[in-house]
Amino acid sequence: MQIGLVVGTVVSTKKEEDLRGLRFLLVRELDQDMRQTGKLVVAVDAVGSGEGEVVLYASGSSARQTAATKDRPVDTVIMAIVDEIEVGGDRRFVKV
Amino acid sequence: MQIGLVVGTVVSTKKEEDLRGLRFLLVRELDQDMRQTGKLVVAVDAVGSGEGEVVLYASGSSARQTAATKDRPVDTVIMAIVDEIEVGGDRRFVKV
């Protein structure tokens, strides 16, 4: 999994039938110091996350292992909202 | 998933039997500012998209989760046509 920041949304009306009702979010990968790295991905939201939140996302076939995404053509899913990140005893992030 | 721009087509007559009838499109990855990045991929079209359109594509085993691609040897599928992309309250892309 990667840590990411939800930065936006993608809207699509013409899409594979199975995708109806899913929310597509733009997510930018974060490093351990909460800096945005260059990688950008579109992920399906499975936990009610929204813009500005720090999340965990999973890729590949693992992205289809949530209730929302089972058997659907999606390769990235937000499966957790991050409360806290700790590195070497230091809190690097605390959700407010 | 990634956001991409359909830039061309690939034609093949000699191919694995299961691939008959599929359309192969050349897609270039886009970033959140709709700039073309260096990555180029060949994707199967599952939603009737064409050259010049902004699309979402999925990779890996997830690319086989559409009606068109089930059990076929394809690793990338266009599963949605993008209508709108919003980042931090700004519309970065609107389909015309």
Next chain:
Amino acid sequence: MQIGLVVGTVVSTKKEEDLRGLRFLLVRELDQDMRQTGKLVVAVDAVGSGEGEVVLYASGSSARQTAATKDRPVDTVIMAIVDEIEVGGDRRFVKV
């Protein structure tokens, strides 16, 4: 999928039993202008391709979705020989 040029062959006699009879080809990734990029991969041939041909190859579990590769420990397969590539109305490649 990626577009690739078949540049060579790999021979192995001591290998997993299931791999007997498969041909391993060296493939170099091509961009939309038919330039060889740095990436090199070893792919199983599923369509009778050979050195000097421009091909499409699929990666990951999708590489096991051909008759030749089903249930075998291979992660890349050549599943089509390219006849023509068109970008923005221009023919970038035509097979001769």
Next chain:
Amino acid sequence: MQIGLVVGTVVSTKKEEDLRGLRFLLVRELDQDMRQTGKLVVAVDAVGSGEGEVVLYASGSSARQTAATKDRPVDTVIMAIVDEIEVGGDRRFVKV
């Protein structure tokens, strides 16, 4: 698999139901000289590892092949704690 150093932890209370009880660890990839490379990943712990330990982690669908992670939306798992790494007859790492 990759060799990694466990450098921190990620805590999440709002997450996909199936993830309850799993520990998420921050892991930084190591090279053969035990230097930390730039890549950072969040992995589920399947072997009781903790901060400061050198581990092996697996990615993709293989990350779901442990008792702890079966059928869950996780794409990276720590499946072994490293005791010793040997390169060209030299011990590069010995667990103390």
Next chain:
Amino acid sequence: MQIGLVVGTVVSTKKEEDLRGLRFLLVRELDQDMRQTGKLVVAVDAVGSGEGEVVLYASGSSARQTAATKDRPVDTVIMAIVDEIEVGGDRRFVKV
């Protein structure tokens, strides 16, 4: 698949139960001129290979398609020992 050189070994006693009896080898990716590139991976040996040998390795779910690795949490397997590599009519490698 990729061509690799076996450069070392990784030993682990505390690991997922299913991994008992498997050998973990350090493999460095080779290009078509047999130069070691920067990428290093830990692979399970399925063909009796050892340090100094040139091998083929497969990644992802395909790494679980050997007798040794079926259903186990491993994402890279050595599935062939290379005898010969030929590029453009030149032998670039012959096993001695």
